[in-house]
Amino acid sequence: MSVTETLVRWRYRYLPDHVLGELLNKKWSDSAIPFFALLLIVAIFGPIVPRFFDFGTLSILSAQVAELGLIVLGLSIVMISGGIDLSVGSTFALTVTTALYAMNVQGASFATGLLATMAVGMCCGMINGLMVGVLRMRAFLTTLVTLIIYRSIFDIVFPEISTDIVMNYPESGWFEFLGIGLVWGLPVSFLVMAAISVALHIVLSRGRYGWRLMAVGGARRSAHNAGINVRWTVFSAYVICSGFVALAAFLFAARIGSAASDIGAGLELQALTATVLGGISLGGGRGSVSKALMGTVFVLLLSNSLLSLGIPGPVNSLLLGLILVVAVFLDVRWVKNRHKLLRAVYISPTFNKMPPAISTDEGPMKPNDRLKDVGVIGLGILDGAEDVIFDRDDNLYTGSRHGDILRWFPPDYTRHEVFAHIGGAPMGMLFDADGNMSVCVGGMGLYRITPQGEVSLQTAETNRSWTSVADDSVMKLADDCDILPDGRIIFSEATIRFEMHDWYADALESRGNGRLICFDPKTNSTRTIVNDLIFPNGVCTSYDGESVLFAESWACRINRYYYAGPKKGKVERVIEGLPGYPDNINRASDGTYWLAxxxxxxxxxxxxxxxxxxRRRMARRVSEDSWLMPNLNTGCVLRFNEKGEILESLWDLGGQKHPMITSMREHKGTLYLCGIFNNRMGTLKLPDADQTWCGVDSYWGKPA
Incomplete structure (x- = not known):
C-alpha cells in the first residue's frame, strides 16, 4: 500500500465528511438560526441595558415569557397544522377581561375563574376552527375578520366594567399566589408554562396527535388519503391555540390585576414574529416547542431592551415588523433550498479500494447460459418479488411492490391469493418453528405474520450508537433475515443513512452505513450486534450451529458472524473479491449455500x-441518472460451501429471463429465482438435488 493511499484511507476514516450532512439533516438544526439570534441579542443589549442580568430583571422576564410563551405555543400548533391565527391578540383581550371580571368583580373561586376564562377562549377557538377547519375558509382572512370582531366585542364590553375591575380585588389566595408567588426563586407562572411546554414537546415529537398535526400541515391531501381526519385536526388546533391564549390571559390577569383599553393590541405581531423567527414554518408541517420558546425570548428581550433605552413604542413595532419580514424571507428561502443544500453535502463518498475480482475466465465462475431457459411463474402478475420462501405444504410466498405477501398454490403455482397486506416493501422472509412468518419491510422494520395472515410489528428500533450523530435507533432499510435455533432472529439493515429508493446513493458512498441486528421474541428486545458494514444484505444461518453467513453488497464479499461457540461475537471473511454484488443467501439441500x-x-x-x-463532485454536479452506478443488468446465482469455495455458477448472459437476481430458494428439486426489479419468478430443475428437501425442515426437522 502506497503512502498516498494510506493517507487517503486515514483522512476519510478519521475526518469523515458525512457528519456535516447528518447535522444539517437533524430536526434541531433548524434551531441554529433562532439560537444564534438569541445570543446576538444578549451580546448587543447585555452591556448597554442597565441591570440586564439582574435577578429582578430575569424574574420579570420569566413571567413575561410564561404569558407570551403560551400564546406563541398555541399559535405554533395552528401554524404546524398549516393555518394561522391573527386573532390571538383580540382573544387575549377578551379572556383577560373575563378573568378580571370573574375574580375581581364577581369574587369567583380560583377554579371558577379559570374555567370561565378557558371557556371564553376556547369558544373563540371553536369559531375559528369551525370556519377554517370544517367550512374550509381561508385562515388568513377568517382570523383577520375574527380579530376585528373579538376586538369590537372587547371595545363594547370593557368600558362598562373597567371601573368595577379597578375598584375591586380578588379574594382568592391561589390567584394571588399564581400572580406573584415564587417557587425555587422562579415565578409560579413560569413553572406552569415550563410543565406545559414539556408535555407539548412530548405530544408533538412522540404522540400520535403531534404526528397528525405534522402530516396535515406538511401535505393535507396525503394526510387525508392516509386516513387522518383533517378537518377535526385543524379544528382542534385552533381550539387548543385559543385555550393556551386564555391560560396566558389568566396568568397575566393574576400578575397585573387590572387591564387597559389597549390590552392585546399588537400582540399578533409579537407572537407571529416569535413563531416565524423561531423556525415555525409558515407552510406548515415543521416546528418544535424549543424553537417557539427561543423566538419568544428573542422578542421579549428586544422589546424590553428597547423600552429600557427609551426607544418609543412605534419604533419598537417597526423593528419587530422588519424582523418579521426578514424571518419570513429566511423561512421561505430555507424551505425552498434546504433539500438542495442537504443534497450537496449529505452524500459523502469514502475511500473503498476493491480487492481483485475472482476470475470468470475459467473455473466454476466461468459464464454460461444455464438460466436461459428457466420456467416462469407469475409473469406480469408479480412486481418487485425480492425474496421467496416455501412452507411445509409446498405453498410459495413472495412479496410485491404494492406491500402484499402473495401465496401461490402447488403444484403449478398458477393460482395465488393475497396472504397478508403488510405495506412498505416486503423483502427477506423466514418461518419459525410454529409456522409464523417473519418478514423484513423496507422503511418499516421486522414484521410477523401468523398462519392465519394476521400482521403485527415485531421491532422497528434498536439501541442507538453512542458515537452516531444521526439517530440510528430507527430502522430505515431492513432487508434480509434468518432465524437461530433458539428462536432469535438476526437480520440485516443495509443502510442507516438512506431510504430504500436511495440505495444508489449508498453505493456511491460505499462507507460502512449498515449493520446486523438481533431480535429476541422471548424478551421482545432488539440490539445491534455488528456495525459499520457496507450494505449488508443476505443473511443465512449456517449448518454448523454456531454462525450466520451474511453478504456485504458494495464490498463484494461474504462474512461469517459467530453467535455461539468459542468464537462468539467474532466476524470472519468467507469469500472476498466476488465478481458481482451479493444479495440473499439460502441453504441448499446438500449442505452448501446458494448466493444471488x-x-x-x-x-x-x-x-x-x-x-x-x-464521486463527491459527480454527486453534486451531475444528474442522478448520469451517475456511475453498480451494473444490475447481469445477475448470477452461485453455490459455495462452508469453506467459501465456489462450486458452480448459473448465468443468464442475455438477460432475457432474469437480468437482476436478488434471491433464490431451493425446494424439492427446483431452484426458484427472484428479482426485485423483475415482473416474474424463474424456476430451474435441479436433477441432482434431493427431490424431497424442504428448507423449513432443514431448520426445524421433519414433522412427526
Whole structure:
C-alpha cells in the first residue's frame, strides 16, 4: 500500500465528511438560526441595558415569557397544522377581561375563574376552527375578520366594567399566589408554562396527535388519503391555540390585576414574529416547542431592551415588523433550498479500494447460459418479488411492490391469493418453528405474520450508537433475515443513512452505513450486534450451529458472524473479491449455500471507489441518472460451501429471463429465482438435488 493511499484511507476514516450532512439533516438544526439570534441579542443589549442580568430583571422576564410563551405555543400548533391565527391578540383581550371580571368583580373561586376564562377562549377557538377547519375558509382572512370582531366585542364590553375591575380585588389566595408567588426563586407562572411546554414537546415529537398535526400541515391531501381526519385536526388546533391564549390571559390577569383599553393590541405581531423567527414554518408541517420558546425570548428581550433605552413604542413595532419580514424571507428561502443544500453535502463518498475480482475466465465462475431457459411463474402478475420462501405444504410466498405477501398454490403455482397486506416493501422472509412468518419491510422494520395472515410489528428500533450523530435507533432499510435455533432472529439493515429508493446513493458512498441486528421474541428486545458494514444484505444461518453467513453488497464479499461457540461475537471473511454484488443467501439441500449476485462489477466503478473526491463532485454536479452506478443488468446465482469455495455458477448472459437476481430458494428439486426489479419468478430443475428437501425442515426437522 502506497503512502498516498494510506493517507487517503486515514483522512476519510478519521475526518469523515458525512457528519456535516447528518447535522444539517437533524430536526434541531433548524434551531441554529433562532439560537444564534438569541445570543446576538444578549451580546448587543447585555452591556448597554442597565441591570440586564439582574435577578429582578430575569424574574420579570420569566413571567413575561410564561404569558407570551403560551400564546406563541398555541399559535405554533395552528401554524404546524398549516393555518394561522391573527386573532390571538383580540382573544387575549377578551379572556383577560373575563378573568378580571370573574375574580375581581364577581369574587369567583380560583377554579371558577379559570374555567370561565378557558371557556371564553376556547369558544373563540371553536369559531375559528369551525370556519377554517370544517367550512374550509381561508385562515388568513377568517382570523383577520375574527380579530376585528373579538376586538369590537372587547371595545363594547370593557368600558362598562373597567371601573368595577379597578375598584375591586380578588379574594382568592391561589390567584394571588399564581400572580406573584415564587417557587425555587422562579415565578409560579413560569413553572406552569415550563410543565406545559414539556408535555407539548412530548405530544408533538412522540404522540400520535403531534404526528397528525405534522402530516396535515406538511401535505393535507396525503394526510387525508392516509386516513387522518383533517378537518377535526385543524379544528382542534385552533381550539387548543385559543385555550393556551386564555391560560396566558389568566396568568397575566393574576400578575397585573387590572387591564387597559389597549390590552392585546399588537400582540399578533409579537407572537407571529416569535413563531416565524423561531423556525415555525409558515407552510406548515415543521416546528418544535424549543424553537417557539427561543423566538419568544428573542422578542421579549428586544422589546424590553428597547423600552429600557427609551426607544418609543412605534419604533419598537417597526423593528419587530422588519424582523418579521426578514424571518419570513429566511423561512421561505430555507424551505425552498434546504433539500438542495442537504443534497450537496449529505452524500459523502469514502475511500473503498476493491480487492481483485475472482476470475470468470475459467473455473466454476466461468459464464454460461444455464438460466436461459428457466420456467416462469407469475409473469406480469408479480412486481418487485425480492425474496421467496416455501412452507411445509409446498405453498410459495413472495412479496410485491404494492406491500402484499402473495401465496401461490402447488403444484403449478398458477393460482395465488393475497396472504397478508403488510405495506412498505416486503423483502427477506423466514418461518419459525410454529409456522409464523417473519418478514423484513423496507422503511418499516421486522414484521410477523401468523398462519392465519394476521400482521403485527415485531421491532422497528434498536439501541442507538453512542458515537452516531444521526439517530440510528430507527430502522430505515431492513432487508434480509434468518432465524437461530433458539428462536432469535438476526437480520440485516443495509443502510442507516438512506431510504430504500436511495440505495444508489449508498453505493456511491460505499462507507460502512449498515449493520446486523438481533431480535429476541422471548424478551421482545432488539440490539445491534455488528456495525459499520457496507450494505449488508443476505443473511443465512449456517449448518454448523454456531454462525450466520451474511453478504456485504458494495464490498463484494461474504462474512461469517459467530453467535455461539468459542468464537462468539467474532466476524470472519468467507469469500472476498466476488465478481458481482451479493444479495440473499439460502441453504441448499446438500449442505452448501446458494448466493444471488444482483449485478456485476465494472472497472469504471471499481476505479472510482478509490477517488472519493471525484464521486463527491459527480454527486453534486451531475444528474442522478448520469451517475456511475453498480451494473444490475447481469445477475448470477452461485453455490459455495462452508469453506467459501465456489462450486458452480448459473448465468443468464442475455438477460432475457432474469437480468437482476436478488434471491433464490431451493425446494424439492427446483431452484426458484427472484428479482426485485423483475415482473416474474424463474424456476430451474435441479436433477441432482434431493427431490424431497424442504428448507423449513432443514431448520426445524421433519414433522412427526
Amino acid at each position: 449476485l444482483m449485478g456485476s462489477r465494472t472497472p469504471a466503478l471499481d476505479l472510482s471507489l478509490e477517488m472519493p473526491g471525484f
